[in-house]
Every structure is written in C-alpha cells, then in structure tokens.
Amino acid sequence: MPSPQVIGYVVDGGETGSDAAVFSPRFVNPDKSVYSGLYEGGPMPKSGSGSIRGAVDASPGVFPYAFGEDASEPVVISIERRPTLDGENHVAGVIWNAARALCEYMVTDMGSAAFEGKSVLEIGSGTGLTGMVAAALGATVVLTDQEPAIAMLRDQIALNKLQNRVSAAQLDWGPDGDNQLAALGDFDLILGTDVTYTALKELQHTLLALTSGPTPPQLLFCHERRWPGTDAYFEKLMAPHFDYTPVHATSFEDSGEIVVFTLTRKAGADMVAGDEAGDE
Helix, strand or coil, X not given: CCCCEEEEEEEECCCCCCCCCEEXXXXXXXXXCCCCCCCCCCCCCCCCCCCCCCCEEXXXXXXXXXXXXXXXXXXXXXXXXXXXXXXXXXXXXCXXXXXXXXXXXXXXXXXXXXXXXXXXXXXXXXXXXXXXXXXXXXXXXXXXXXXXXXXXXXXXXXXXXXXXXXXXXXXXXXXXXXXHHHHHCCCCEEEEECCCCCCHHHHHHHHHHHCCCCCCCEXXXXXXXXXXXXXXXXXHXXXXXXXXXXXXXXCCCCCCCEEEEEEEECCCCCCCCCCCCCCC
C-alpha cells in the first residue's frame, strides 16, 4: 500500500495555545479516506464540507473557496495556500475552519446589505480569506497581520483582483502596534478568526484601542473551541469591557464546536487593559 502523504498541518498546543503550540504535519492515506470535500483537483467542494481532521487546509497551491451556494449572492475567493513563510511552517499561510465558518455565516446569514459601503478591518488576517469575502460583499477592507504575512496578503489581493477594495498593512497587537493602528483610521466592523489563543493581553489592548471612539465598531469573531482554559481566560479578559454574544455555532468533521460571536464595547468601559483580569 502506498505511504501516507502530508497534505496539511495542525497546531497542537497546551491550555494557552501559545508556548506549547507545535506546528506538525497531518497525514492521510493517498485514497483520501480520512477526509472529504477538500479541493485537490476534483470538484469544487461545497462550503463547510469536510476538513483535515477538523484542523486546516494546508497543502500548497491555489484553491477556490465557495460560500453561500444556496444564497442569492454566492461568493468564490481563490487562495494561494502557503504553509511555509520565510522558510518556516507558519499558521498564517493556511486556511482554518473558523475562517470558513465565518465566511459562510457572512454570506448566508448576513448578506451584502450588512457590508455594502462599510469600512472593515480584519485582524490576524492570515491568508485574508475572511476579509476578502467581506470585500466581495461590498465592504472596503484593510487586512492586517504581522510582517511575515504582509507580502502574501498583497499577493492574495492581486490574485482576486480586489486592489480597488482591499489593502494590507502590518498591525502588531499591544502597545507596539499603537502607531500602526493610528495610521489605519476608523472602521465600522472588525473581523477576526482564530485569534483568541495567544497574546491575549496584547489583543485586549488593541481591541480597546479600536473601540475607544465615540461610536465604537462592532467586533465579529469566530473561533474553534480547542482549549477550555484559553476560552475561559479570553472571556474573562473581555468581560469588563465588552458584551459577548454568540450568534451562530457549527462544526466540521473531526473539529470541535466553532462559534461565531460579537463583542460590543460596554459604555464607560475605559479601564486600562489587564487591570481587572489579572494574570493568566
């Protein structure tokens, strides 16, 4: 029997999903018997069908992602998956199930009326899939991530011919990114997928800065519930400042529960990041 081939990667981590995280290969049999629906030169998959052990789509190459097949305005975005950036395995260059889940929710449940004419910022963009779906629905979008991902993001924008609606910029979370954030301007909506596992106090700082104006934007996030301790810590950090509202839940084959939720800034929530939450 032929040997299994590497077609993807998965992050395995401890309770915090940070220092203990390991980016490791995911093996499947050549007959693809352990997963279904991944586009590997066959028919385009239906949105939400299958996964690599519920983790990621990570084999390199250009692949289309279709959302809202039964909606009045389906969206297809092409992504060049790059599981290595700067010569190293990297979580930014692959597609995570939370991104696919949020994209499907945006197209099917929200539709273009929620995005037309809006200014949208995506944090921790990775491949930029979620932000580009927002652009396809009518928004003007800024994709942000750390420096190693920026060139890839610009390539993804060009691949989809979205230069008139989408741009990419470096944004580091925490105080180190304050000057970068100030240069970006104001937004109507903030998107984030699978950003709630590492650097949580830095993330809290950036979210507070983004929502400090007189008309704070709403935050629309999505994550897979992987580590209960991390989920609880994230919600503890956000609780003094934001109302947390789950709006949708789904799952993929072999994945945990994937939750779409909003964060809405509480009136008068002007504490310094980390004051009440304490240490992890």
